[in-house]
Amino acid sequence: MRIKLNNEIVEIESSFTLQILLDKYQISETGLAAAINDTVIPHSSWASTTLSEHDEITLFQAIAGG
Amino acid sequence: MNVALSQPEQLRYARQMLLPELGENGQLRLKQAHVLIIGMGGLGCPAAMYLAAAGVGSLVIVDFDTVERSNLHRQILYQEHQIGRNKAQQGAINLHAMAPDVSYQVVREKVTADNVFSLVSNVDLVLDCTDNIHTRLLINQACVNLQRPLISGAAIGFKGQLLTLPMTVNSPCYQCIYHSTPDDQSSCLQDGVMGPLVGVIGSMQALQAIKYLSQIGSLHQEAKLHRFNAIDMQWQNLALTVDPNCPVCAGKPLRSKDAY
Numbered sequence A: 001m002r003i004k005l006n007n008e009i010v011e012i013e014s015s016f017t018l019q020i021l022l023d024k025y026q027i028s029e030t031g032l033a034a035a036i037n038d039t040v041i042p043h044s045s046w047a048s049t050t051l052s053e054h055d056e057i058t059l060f061q062a063i064a065g066g
Numbered sequence B: 001m002n003v004a005l006s007q008p009e010q011l012r013y014a015r016q017m018l019l020p021e022l023g024e025n026g027q028l029r030l031k032q033a034h035v036l037i038i039g040m041g042g043l044g045c046p047a048a049m050y051l052a053a054a055g056v057g058s059l060v061i062v063d064f065d066t067v068e069r070s071n072l073h074r075q076i077l078y079q080e081h082q083i084g085r086n087k088a089q090q091g092a093i094n095l096h097a098m099a100p101d102v103s104y105q106v107v108r109e110k111v112t113a114d115n116v117f118s119l120v121s122n123v124d125l126v127l128d129c130t131d132n133i134h135t136r137l138l139i140n141q142a143c144v145n146l147q148r149p150l151i152s153g154a155a156i157g158f159k160g161q162l163l164t165l166p167m168t169v170n171s172p173c174y175q176c177i178y179h180s181t182p183d184d185q186s187s188c189l190q191d192g193v194m195g196p197l198v199g200v201i202g203s204m205q206a207l208q209a210i211k212y213l214s215q216i217g218s219l220h221q222e223a224k225l226h227r228f229n230a231i232d233m234q235w236q237n238l239a240l241t242v243d244p245n246c247p248v249c250a251g252k253p254l255r256s257k258d259a260y
């Protein structure tokens, strides 16, 4: 199925959880936040959150500067 | 404190009191409010200027650092000849010249685990305008424990983030969103930052603070994260949820109310 990952269309298996997606793309979790369809998913739910077709995933880093 | 508005105050705040959402009631709420601004750099300067100009009754401004020449492209409260002065002290002087009705308290200290709780406990609202992750985590912890609303701004390069965390029963804390944080965060020192970008984020911290204090909109109920990309001028507005396993707020009084 197709999802959007930071605005790019990617093809994944329908069984993918958020955690599997991060692992597959080898994305570092340090300082990382993940949102599905503009709702941030807490870290403790990453492994239990299954992705759905057309989900829009946003991955972004904490910013500390100011 | 005299709660009624004086004649000069009526005039000074006339254009914002004209807003039906604010009105005289909202202005009086601002006048009674105590706000803590931690960090008087690129975010803290515009945030403090707008809050002072808007008539927030009392500002506690915290910074241990001194004004440097390389700050001046973004820290717009300071003047060239003020290089070398402490930011909190000089900031208060400059703010007082602009808005003398406001009471300013200067704290020339680094925020640490020892002083953060007393700083936060004395105010109604906290603005995190700091430049490092360590202090951000300390401020979050104190705001969770003392249940003080936190408006956190951050900017680097062309990217900005604005977090509004009411610290009410169903609203998350900073670490519900960022479960782990790197030790060596990039900073303006290494990576550079666009001046007007920190101006945008700092101004929006002030805007959120004014709305929160005068009870405009739904900020009391809803935590929000706004991300801004200044290159393509895109905002993303994100809803936030509590992490039941958050290392900071799980099990705290904030989370053990009846509704939760």
Ligand SMILES: [Zn+2]
Residues within 6 Å of the ligand: B172, B173, B174, B175, B176, B177, B243, B246, B247, B248, B249, B250
């Ligand atoms: Zn939390």
